[in-house]
Amino acid sequence: MVQFLFSRMFFIDILLIALILTLRLPKRDRFPLRLVAAAAVCLAISVGWGFLFRNVSPDAMGMAILNYLGIFLIVMLAVWFCLQISGWSLIYIGAATYFIQHISVRIEGLLPLPPEQNLPALLFHVGVVLVLALLAYGLFFRRVEYHILSRLKLHQVAPIWIIMCLMCLVLSSYASKAGEYSLSFRLADLLCSVVGLLYQYSLYQVAGAQREAESIQLLLQQGRKQYELSKDSIERVNIKCHDLRHQIRQFRQAGQLDEAAVREMEAAIDDYDAKVETGNTALDVILTEKRSLCAEKGIGFTCMADGRGLARIEPADLYALFGNALDNAIEAAEGLQDEAKKQIALTVRQVGEFSSVHLQNYTDRQLVMADGLPLTSKEDKYNHGFGVRSMQRLVEKYSGELIFQQEDDVVDLYLLLPCRPPEEREN
Secondary structure (H helix, E strand, O other): OHHHHHHOHHHHHHHHHHHHHOOOOOEOOOHHHHHHHHHHHHHHHHHHHHHHOOOOOOOOHHHHHHHHHHHHHHHHHHHHHHEOOOHHHHHHHHHHHHHHHHHHHHHHHHOOOOOOOOHHHHHHHHHHHHHHHHHHHHHOHHHOOHHHHOOOOHHHHHHHHHHHHHHHHHHHHHHHHHOOOOHHHHHHHHHHHHHHHHHHHHHHHHHHHHHHHHHHHHHHHHHHHHHHHHHHHHHHHHHHHHHHHHHHHHHHHHOOOOHHHHHHHHHHHHHHOOOOOOOOHHHHHHHHHHHHHHHHHOOEEEEEEOOHHHOOOOHHHHHHHHHHHHHHHHHHHHOOOOHHHOEEEEEEEEEOOEEEEEEEEEOOOOOOEEOOEEOOOOOOOOOOOHHHHHHHHHHHHOOOEEEEEEEOOEEEEEEEEEOOOHHHHHO
């Protein structure tokens, strides 16, 4: 039995590693049944495959490559049968699987182990494979999100396969043919496989960064459209309020309305016409909009703002920056049980050649920070969390600084934005 398993070890290694690396990837329906069937089919094929290549000479380098590549493709088809992933994602996972299997073989080759094929040797080999696969999963693949992995295309995945074939297949076949088992060769071969894994990691990081950039860009574009809509709506409301005031004055002079009713209508109009004036049109629009929203939600909004120092910032960028900051504060305040803490305070003032912004609100949760920015508390990380990063990008665009702080249940956001471009300040 031990000899049989040793003769099918490459099949077992590849299948075992692939299943560990894909623990978080989407599964097809009836996954347990599919997994059992795939494993059984692979085992059955391995018997015939071993018989087909039983007389292959170590000198037949081409046949050796065909043998390993055929086994690899068969196992990858079995994995694809169990998982609901794209073909390029399967190739990406397959290459990582091959690299890890190759690393395990090279590590064993560096150890002074007896050549016997017995049960202890089998258990040791499986243990090495499991440790390496779990290590790769813990360090990288448990963080892999399929919506990012599925973005990889042919021109990105193809180099991985070229590296895999050159490093794993060709080098292994060459070593068998030439009897090259020196320490330097094994270390170089091991290093090549590690480099292959690191290259895969960098590809995933680039895909994730591209997806984040696209999401933030879309968010900013939506903010620009929303700014124009909000600006137009507020202007129309102000015009209507002005007309209504004029009509009410006429009715009052004619004695056609009860004075109490007149005062009630004027108070209602004042609520709608409560436009914030900061000296910056874009800031006026967003603060007027958010103050009305706070009033609807029963949240106190205290605002002392001088927006003249923010004139160099594009209106749509300013709208998006303050809109995201205030939306986060409103969301935190809205969820509080203590009505007295449903308060938001905003201060915008000019300090020398900078505009200083301070936004403060209460919260009922502890912020989890990463790279100085709070992570989203929503379960759907795929569609949330870009607002804060878009704020960071906008602040960097204007050479500013963004700081989040929390002390007990109070969250403070600080912004420092130059009133003039850096090149003008230097002059």
